Amino acid sequence: xxxxxxxxxxxxxxxxxxxxxxxxxxxxxxxxxxxxxxxxxxxxxxxxxxxxxxxxxxxxxxxxxxxxxxxxxxxxxxxxxxxxxxxxxxxxxxxxxxxxxxxxx
Amino acid sequence: xxxxxxxxxxxxxxxxxxxxxxxxxxxxxxxxxxxxxxxxxxxxxxxxxxxxxxxxxxxxxxxxxxxxxxxxxxxxxxxxxxxxxxxxxxxxxxxxxxxxxxxxxxxxxxxxxxxxxxxxxxxxxxxxxxxxxxxxxxxxxxxxxxxxxxxxxxx
Numbered sequence: 001x002x003x004x005x006x007x008x009x010x011x012x013x014x015x016x017x018x019x020x021x022x023x024x025x026x027x028x029x030x031x032x033x034x035x036x037x038x039x040x041x042x043x044x045x046x047x048x049x050x051x052x053x054x055x056x057x058x059x060x061x062x063x064x065x066x067x068x069x070x071x072x073x074x075x076x077x078x079x080x081x082x083x084x085x086x087x088x089x090x091x092x093x094x095x096x097x098x099x100x101x102x103x104x105x
Numbered sequence: 106x107x108x109x110x111x112x113x114x115x116x117x118x119x120x121x122x123x124x125x126x127x128x129x130x131x132x133x134x135x136x137x138x139x140x141x142x143x144x145x146x147x148x149x150x151x152x153x154x155x156x157x158x159x160x161x162x163x164x165x166x167x168x169x170x171x172x173x174x175x176x177x178x179x180x181x182x183x184x185x186x187x188x189x190x191x192x193x194x195x196x197x198x199x200x201x202x203x204x205x206x207x208x209x210x211x212x213x214x215x216x217x218x219x220x221x222x223x224x225x226x227x228x229x230x231x232x233x234x235x236x237x238x239x240x241x242x243x244x245x246x247x248x249x250x251x252x253x254x255x256x257x258x259x260x
Contacts, residue, residue, distance in 0.1 A: 066137050067202070067210060077213035085215075086139035104130055105201055 006032050011097075018093065018100050022057065025097025033095045037086060042095075046083050049075055053089075053096040063093045063101035112141040112255025114248070119260065120149030120158075121165040122189060122204075128260040129153075129207045136214035141255065144211070145248050146239075147221035150260075151230060154218060154239050159205050163189040205236070212238035217251070219243045 001012045001020055006029035012020045017036070019025055030050060034042050042050070052073040057063050066089045070077035080088035089101045113135050117128040128144065135142040152158040166172060166179035166188050178184065193203070202210060212218055220235055220242040232242055243251070 066133075066214065067200070070210070070213070077210055081136070081213070081215050087137050089137060090139065104134060 016094075016100065019097040022098045029097065030095050033097075037084075037091050037094060039084070039091070039095075043083075045075060045079065046092075046095075049073055049080065049083060049088065049092045050096045053092045053098060057093075057096070057098040063089060063096070063098050065089050065101050065103040065105060067105055110135075110140055110256055112143075112252075114143045114145060114252035114255055114257050116145045116147060116257070116259045117150035117153060118148050120152035120162065122162050122192065123164060123169070123171075124260065125150065125153045125162060125204060126201075126207075128258075129204070129211060131258060131260075132216050133207070133211050133214065136211065136216050142211075142214075143217040143219065143251055145219050145221060145243075147224045151220060151224055151228065151235075153204055154208065154220065154235050155230065156234060156236055159208070159236060160203075162204055164192055208236065208238055219248070219251075221245070221248075 001014060003010050003012050005011075007026060009024070009026070009029070011024045011029070014020055031042055034046070039046070049069065052069070053063050064072065066077060066080060066087075069075070069080055069089055075083070084091040093100055113131070115128050115132050117125060119125065132142045132144050146154050152162055163185040164172070166174060166184045167176055169179070172179065172188070208218070218239045220230070220232075220239055222242050222244045225231070225242050232239070235242075
């Protein structure tokens with residue numbers, strides 16, 4: 001597993017760049033991960049999604065899919081894709097330091 | 106990882122429930138992965154985006170061996186509706202959206218939806234007959250131009 005340094009801390013990530021241990025994540029790491037995903041600045045709307053992903057993961061052990069995000073996060077599907085053009089659930093999960101959500105829909 | 110897929114163009118040619126869902130799932134899944142996706146509805150696949158039909162798409166109960174139902178039973182009046190309703194309940198339990206809602210989700214995700222010119226001519230369908238998410242009725246040549254550089258999936 002590769003090791004990368006975010007916000008001065010070494011963390012291990014998988015081949016796709018997702019943190020292997022969500023416990024290693026801190027909010028300070030988010031902007032750097034986002035920047036690597038092509039998101040220059042994290043707005044309060046980005047943070048709403050990131051914190052929601054994190055909370056859902058802690059409650060359920062898995063992050064929500066885009067459809068679930070659109071129905072429950074308070075951010076519409078259209079806006080989700082504007083905030084995270086490369087895939088809202090996938091990219092927000094990576095920035096939130098949680099595993100990539102599984103699920104086909 | 107090899108070369109990642111960056112664009113898919115999915116052709117929907119069938120008008121049955123089992124003909125339409127796989128294409129919608131693949132399109133939605135592509136967008137969720139950040140892959141550009143376009144859907145091209147042709148022949149009976151147009152039912153998925155036709156205003157008066159998209160809420161009434163049914164499972165094929167005849168000529169569908171996967172259903173494990175005697176053909177003569179599948180042909181009984183009401184069978185397509187019954188099987189569709191049965192599957193619909195199972196899908197709702199899994200939070201799989203009905204076709205109209207699914208197509209709205211896919212459109213909101215930034216995928217392009219298009220009708221096939223030849224099929225629309227054949228069935229006498231105009232843009233007004235199609236749901237608002239359909240961006241246009243295009244020719245096969247325009248489809249290929251749009252699909253250039255990506256993968257094409259025919260369903």
